Amino acid sequence: MYDVVVVGAGPAGTTAAKHIAEKGLDTLIIEKSKLPREKPCAGLVSQHALDNLDFKIPEYLIKRRCYGTRVIYKNHVLESKLAVPIGIQVSRSEFDYYLAQQATKSGAKIIQNTPVKSVHTKNDHVAIYTKDELFNSRIVIGADGVNSVCAKKASSDSKPRKNAFSLVSNLPAPIEHINNKYIDITEVDFGRAKNGYFWVFPKDNYLSVGMGIFGNPSEFEPLTSYYDYIKDQSFEYAKPHGHSIPIGGYKRNIQSNRILLVGDAAGFVDAFLGEGIPYAIMSGKIAANIVINAFEDNDFSNSKLSSYSIECEKVFGDNLKYSLIFSRLFYRFPGIFAKMLTNREEMLYNALLVVKGESSYKRFLRWLIPRFPYYTALLLKKSLI
Ligand SMILES: Cc1cc2nc3c(=O)[nH]c(=O)nc-3n(C[C@H](O)[C@H](O)[C@H](O)COP(=O)(O)OP(=O)(O)OC[C@H]3O[C@@H](n4cnc5c(N)ncnc54)[C@H](O)[C@@H]3O)c2cc1C
Numbered sequence: 001m002y003d004v005v006v007v008g009a010g011p012a013g014t015t016a017a018k019h020i021a022e023k024g025l026d027t028l029i030i031e032k033s034k035l036p037r038e039k040p041c042a043g044l045v046s047q048h049a050l051d052n053l054d055f056k057i058p059e060y061l062i063k064r065r066c067y068g069t070r071v072i073y074k075n076h077v078l079e080s081k082l083a084v085p086i087g088i089q090v091s092r093s094e095f096d097y098y099l100a101q102q103a104t105k106s107g108a109k110i111i112q113n114t115p116v117k118s119v120h121t122k123n124d125h126v127a128i129y130t131k132d133e134l135f136n137s138r139i140v141i142g143a144d145g146v147n148s149v150c151a152k153k154a155s156s157d158s159k160p161r162k163n164a165f166s167l168v169s170n171l172p173a174p175i176e177h178i179n180n181k182y183i184d185i186t187e188v189d190f191g192r193a194k195n196g197y198f199w200v201f202p203k204d205n206y207l208s209v210g211m212g213i214f215g216n217p218s219e220f221e222p223l224t225s226y227y228d229y230i231k232d233q234s235f236e237y238a239k240p241h242g243h244s245i246p247i248g249g250y251k252r253n254i255q256s257n258r259i260l261l262v263g264d265a266a267g268f269v270d271a272f273l274g275e276g277i278p279y280a281i282m283s284g285k286i287a288a289n290i291v292i293n294a295f296e297d298n299d300f301s302n303s304k305l306s307s308y309s310i311e312c313e314k315v316f317g318d319n320l321k322y323s324l325i326f327s328r329l330f331y332r333f334p335g336i337f338a339k340m341l342t343n344r345e346e347m348l349y350n351a352l353l354v355v356k357g358e359s360s361y362k363r364f365l366r367w368l369i370p371r372f373p374y375y376t377a378l379l380l381k382k383s384l385i
Contacts, residue, residue, distance in 0.1 A: 002028045004291060005128050005137035006108070007116045007150050009035060010096055011277055012263025013143025014103040015053075015284030016291075021107035023292050029100070029108055030128065030135065032115040032144070036097035040168045040243040042201045042208045044186065045095060046087035048357025049278035052285065057088065061098055063203040064089040065184060068352055072189040073334070076342035076384075080349050081185065086356040089203050116144065119153050119259065126258045139300050140259045141287055143280075146244045148265035155253035161267060162247045164196070164274055167226045167240040168210030170203070178202045189229075190338040194220045195331045198229050209235060212274045214247060214331055245274045249324025254312065255305045260287045268312070268320065270361075272327040278357065279316055286311045322361030339384050340375050347375070 004020050006013045009031035021027040031037070044066060050057065065088055068081030104110055119140055120127045128135040142150025146163060181187075182202035189198040195215025201208040211226050226240055246267040254266040262268075263280035270276070290308040294300050330337040341347055350367055353359035379385045 001125060002026050002135065002137040003295065004028070004139050004141065005030060005126070005135055006141040006143055007119070007128070008032070008142070008144035008148075008263075008265070009037075009100045009103075009110060009112075010039070010143060010145060010263060010280060011049075011099055012265070012268075012280035012284040013141065014096070014099040014108075015281045016141050016143060016262055016288045017108040018099075018103040018106045019285055019288030020291055021103065024107070025292070025295060027103075027108040028135065028137070029103065029110045030114050030116055030130065031100075031110060031112050034113045035100055035110070036093040039092035039096060040166070040210075040241045041092040042168065042186075042199055042210055043090050043092050043095075043203065044087050044201055044275075045090055045277050046275060046355050046357060047085060048087075048355070049281055050088065051357055052278060052281045055102060057090075057095070057098070061090055061094050062088045063091065066186055066201075067184045069185055069348070070187045071338075071342050071348060072187065072191060073338035073342045074191040076191075076339055078342045078345060078348055079185065080345055080352060082349075082352055082356065084356075086352055089201060091203065116149050119150055121153065121257050121259065138258070139291055139294065141284075141291070142259060142261040142265045143263055143284070144265055146246050146264045148261065150259060151261050151265050154256045154259040154261050161252070162250060163244040164212055164214045164247050164269075164271075165222065166210055166212045166243050166245055166274065167222055168208060168243065169238040169240040170206045171209050171230070171235045171238050172206045173235070175205055178205070178207065182207070190334055190341075192229055193222075193225060200233075207235070209233075210240070212245065214271065214274075214327055245269055245276065247271045247324065247327075248276075248279070248320035249322075249327075255302065255308050257302045257305075258300045260290065260305060260308050262287045266312075268316070270320065271324040272330060272361070273323075273355070275355070279320070282316055283312055286315060318362050319360050322365055326361055326365060336376065336379070336385055339379055343379065343384070344375055347371075 003025040187200040196213035268279035
């Protein structure tokens with residue numbers, strides 16, 4: 001019998017496992033893939049995420065530092081940078097593997113290449129079934145991403161989840177081209193995807209090029225739009241991977257008796273940009289503290305574990321809620337909001353502060369709302385709307 005089984009070795013699971021193993025609890029991570037595993041991702045780890053890690057990311061993992069962004073909406077283009085990085089560009093397989101190594105260094109064990117098929121809560125433990133084996137654990141942390149098996153158990157009475165849809169591929173590009181066009185920024189284009197955006201995030205010798213759709217993808221042809229986009233940018237052709245991203249900000253059940261959900265499994269992703277790594281790390285840490293406390297009190301009941309939901313709500317619930325409000329406004333009226341973002345440098349600058357973690361969506365909206373009539377009037381005056 002393990003003390004804790006963590007299902008999934010993404011940033012949420014390995015963060016939780018590291019903190020729990022450090023306290024001497026017998027901790028096992030069960031991971032579906034062989035590590036290091038591929039993860040479809042744009043690969044921007046924001047300063048907000050880095051600030052929540054209790055170790056430094058070594059230089060060899062940092063492909064580039066990112067200081068800002070170039071935002072495009074149709075023929076409107078605006079670039080803004082901070083004096084300090086808003087984050088780092090990484091390969092997710094390398095970054096996640098490094099986090100997994102920190103967990104094993106702290107004493108967690110990992111079993112790889114082993115998908116968990118189902119979890120069943122018993123009186124005094126949880127039974128975790130893989131194809132060939134049964135593992136028993138006092139408590140389970142479900143860190144198995146957007147299609148979480150654990151969430152089926154822990155939040156079975158929740159409403160159906162809302163997911164965004166993404167297409168992404170890594171496209172090789174000459175370093176001179178990357179340095180000329182994207183040296184220390186990302187590029188985001190809100191004008192070519194209905195209810196979403198295209199991104200170009202530069203690495204050392206390749207570009208992550210993707211599209212995130214936060215509304216209904218059947219309303220337009222995502223794959224055709226993707227191929228049109230890479231053709232227009234003269235990027236090399238590559239088949240993209242499709243992937244779901246949970247849309248955060250909704251109320252969900254994220255724990256039940258002996259089970260806690262973290263990261264994407266809990267739906268903790270920014271609803272406007274699809275950024276999830278900071279919330280994966282934060283929820284992993286919060287879950288670890290709650291689990292350690294449950295062992296101290298020998299109480300693994302839903303009511304004991306409910307402090308997990310309360311703590312997540314306290315630490316980042318507002319940010320996800322306001323990201324959803326902003327996302328709904330922005331993608332409902334892109335002709336107004338995206339034109340503002342590409343015409344008002346102070347608005348873009350304030351948005352960068354949110355990504356960096358220095359500001360929040362709530363603060364950003366509080367800043368924007370009083371200025372909204374004036375900015376709209378300016379757009380009207382210039383006949384832009
Ligand atoms: C295309 C795309 C681009 C993105 N870009 C960014 C970005 O630039 N910055 C950012 O902050 N966020 C980004 N995100 C969101 C981010 O990737 C996630 O929010 C983050 O990975 C969540 O971490 P996690 O540990 O909860 O889940 P994951 O990283 O998804 O890890 C889950 C782990 O569980 C394993 N697993 C799944 N099922 C099972 C099972 N049944 N049994 C055992 N193991 C299992 C998986 O193999 C995986 O290793 C992006 C997402 C997508 C799809």
